[in-house]
Every structure is written in structure tokens, then in C-alpha cells.
Amino acid sequence: MELARQSLTGHASGPQPGLDGKGPLFGQIKRAVAGQILRGHWQAGERLPNEAELSSLYGVSRQTVNKAIALLAREGFLVRRRRAGTFVAAGRSDRFALPIEDIGDVVAREGRVYEFRILDRKSLRNGAAIHWPDVPDGTPILALDCLHFSDGTPIQVERRLVNLDAVPEVAAEPFDRVSPGRWLVDRVPWSSAEHTVRAVNATADMAALLGVEPGAACLSMRRQTVHLNRPITLVHFLSVGERFSLSGSSITDSATELNL
Amino acid sequence: MELARQSLTGHASGPQPGLDGKGPLFGQIKRAVAGQILRGHWQAGERLPNEAELSSLYGVSRQTVNKAIALLAREGFLVRRRRAGTFVAAGRSDRFALPIEDIGDVVAREGRVYEFRILDRKSLRNGAAIHWPDVPDGTPILALDCLHFSDGTPIQVERRLVNLDAVPEVAAEPFDRVSPGRWLVDRVPWSSAEHTVRAVNATADMAALLGVEPGAACLSMRRQTVHLNRPITLVHFLSVGERFSLSGSSITDSATELNL
DNA sequence: CGTCCCATTATGTACATACATTATTCCCGC
DNA sequence: GCGGGAATAATGTATGTACATAATGGGACG
Known part of the structure; x- marks a missing residue:
């Protein structure tokens, strides 16, 4: 089938140097x-051959080269400037990332039993007992306190505010089966979010909830989710340091994707 | 110019519903x-019109639709299956991320003065005093201990191992101007990395270095960088919880990118 | 000698077309 | 009815072509 694909190219060129014949042409490019670049033949800042040259070098059309190069640029590996050319991007120290998942998924993936319990549930208005900065005063808000368990051990406290103007249906949801986080994810599919992660010492009441000594190191995570310019929910997670960690690899798993 | 662009389309179709006429056609699509989808007209899991239908709906060619849809799929908004069709992706709770930057950049961006000091520097071989799991025993390793300051206050301890087989030049580098992290980023342009973040209580010696009480909550970050399947460096950062946090927003700033 | 303008060059976008790939669906034979 | 295979419908890839856009660099002209 690879042969069949290659025979499609109308070019009568040579052995297509560097191409491995695996998968689509643009992927090979x-x-x-x-x-x-990884091998150091093309250094950071260096200019690449232009599309026409690459096209004849690899024996494919300019569009195919364009697709490959444009994708590499979109992934941050290259920088392109019209008329100037295509250049190898500088270091990418800022592009590493940590994925943040639903705690239930994390627990389930570890093969443990996930449970949660709603500790408290209040309907109130912003500005009184609670102040949510990015939401106008007086906005109706649902405040939820929730505890998450892995194999029966508490691992995370969740304090969540939900904007009832933005998601009125939440008022009728009992949260007896689905956790608030997952319910919201399913309901408001794509939102942008901002989060902050820090380390704090457990206060006495948090320590009691989580079953650890007061002062134990905890991972504190604040996340605000926005949809159509309206804040949807503001969550504060507190997780026991010993029982919870965040881990991940580079955003663009280019090495994986590129099989390098 | 928009008119000029639109006049290019060989289609004699109508007002191209929903298109705003700004920027490239595929971006408008x-x-x-x-x-x-954001407005809820197409729900999660729902099937979209196929490329041919979209193409005639918007009055553009199938390639242009394909480019737009393929990009949305690559960004995780849609799922495509041959023959079956294109579907709205389910929630994307797992796609949030925290960018991780060079500590010097972070400090500088906050308008503070960044400094660092090398506390210790040893050349040794793997397996004896130190064991780096992903590297063969006997491999020569440079071990660096480093302290980072913001406006003179210590904020982060760094314990770094560098694979001297992979980066022999590091042995000659004095690190009097450039920090080891930055030096490596500049030297080894694209590597993939894995990291883990957790919260720990400061041990006595760490607390002394960072100038905090023993037991203070600290953010602990482990990062291993790999290049061409060879481990390059293994770092362990420890940061004072009160003085350091990680924050970021969604990976695909699609809302930004799409101007929504 | 300097400044503006235009030709050149490289990337960016769009369309038409063709064929590949892959599930699904449907139908036929058993 | 059931299993298997063919028709089919969707996306995936590749090429050719054309023109748009932007920036560079050099030449004309003051």
C-alpha cells in the first residue's frame, strides 16, 4: 500500500531522501x-529551504510541503515570515504543560474506587457572605462543598461557586450520582479556564476533613471557568500532598506524534 | 480587500450565512x-453536516471546509470518523494545562530582580551516591544544587542531574552568568519532558535554605527532559508555597484564537 | 547620498480534481 | 435469520493551478 501511495506521485524524482515511506506524505515531511533539526543539521534561527526547494528535494508538490511546514509552525517548531522564509524556532521552555483532569477519572484510572460526598449546599447572592470578584454583586450563586474519596480515603476538598444566572439548571440538580465538576463539564462543554496551583499548609478544619495532621502540605488549586465571557464556576480544590500529584508531559507530544 | 477575496470564489451562492468576512475563509468557517456549538445549536455528540453540505451551505469549496474542520478536530473541538461523519467532541476537562516557565523569566516578568547561586557541583557516576533510574549505571553525571532568588529572597531550590554522555559540554560551563536551566534550554532546543507537581512539607535543611519554618508547605516539581530518547536532565525544584504559584489558562486558547 | 517605489520572492489562501481509506449499510446467498 | 461481501458514503491525502499578501532589496530619481 505504501508502494501504491508512492506511485501516485506524478514526480519522476529519486529516492526521496529522508522519507521513511510510513503514513501520509505530509507526515513523512x-x-x-x-x-x-533534532539532529542539529538545522540550528535554531537558521533558515530552511523554501517550499519550492523542499518540494523538489522530497519530490512532492508544494502544497504537501506547505501542509507539513505549516503544521510544524502551528506546533511551535518553526517560525514563518512571508518573503523572509521559514526559520527554526528558538527554545520552547514555556511550552510545557500539566494536564488537569476530573478527579474521578484520575482515581478510576488508578484502579481505585471513586466516591464523593456533598458536605454543604447553599444558594446565596454574590457580595454578602461570599464575594466572587468577577461576577456582579447580587448575582444568584450556588455554593457547594464537596469531599472526594479514593478507596474510601479522602483525597480532595472542593469548594465550588456556580453562577446561577449562567447555569440555572444547576439549582434543580441533586448531585447524588454525578459530581458537580463532571456535571458542569458535560453541560457546558467548552469553556476557557484559568487556574492557579500552589502549596499550602492544611488548616485545622481542612486537616480534619482530609484526615491528616494540621499543617500537612496540600496542593491548592483554584480554577475559574468562563463561557461566552460569563464566569460559570469558581472552584477551589485542596488535595493532600502525599496522596495527590499532577503529572504530565509536553503539550505537543511532537516526539510521540512524529515518532522520534 | 474582503470584497476582492470574496470575488475570487467561483461560487455564485448567497450571503454565506454566519460568515463574518474577516480574515481567511477557513478561519471564518x-x-x-x-x-x-457554543451557542448550543449543535450539541455535544451531535453529528455535523458533512463536508459537501457545509461546502454548499457556506459557498466555499470542500477543501476549505476540510481545512477548517480538520483544524477544529486537531484542536479537540470535533471528532471525525471516516464514513461515519464529524461529531461535536464531548467535554474537554483533560485539556487544561499549566505552562511551566524558566524561573528567571517569571521573576523578571514580575518586575523583580532575579539572581541565582550555585550551592554545590559534583561530577559522579550513576548508581553510587545517586541513582537516576532512566540512565544506565556508570553513566557520568553532573549534579548541581542551585538556589534562586527574587529580590534577594530565596524562592526556589533546584537539584539537577545532567547526563554528561548526552551533553558533555556542560562540564566546561561555569554557570556564573547563565543558570543551568536556561543554559540547557538554549543548548538542547527541543526535547520532550515529563513533570510531576506535588505539595510537600519542607524538611529542616530545605527550610533553612529557603528561609522558612520547617514544615512549611512547598511546591515540589520534578521534571525529566528527554532528547532523542536519551535522558538529558532530571531536575527537582522546591518552591516556597507562599512565594510561588503556577498559573495558566486553557491550552488551546480557542476562544481567543476564534475571537469568540 | 538618501528616499521612495516597485519588482521580486516567499508564504498564504482558495479552488478543482482525483483517488485512497475506512466504516457502515445493505443485500445476497445460504 | 445469519454471515459475508459488495456498494456506498464519509473523511483523508495529494496534485495542479491561480492569485493574494507581505516584506525585502535594489534601482530610479530627487
């Missing part, structure tokens, strides 16, 4: 170009 | 489709 991506790998070939990325390989050149 | 992206915004239009994303808008349909």
Missing part, C-alpha cells in the same frame, strides 16, 4: 524536517 | 462552526 514533518518527521524528516523535525529530524534535521 | 472555523468561527462559524464553533459558534454554532
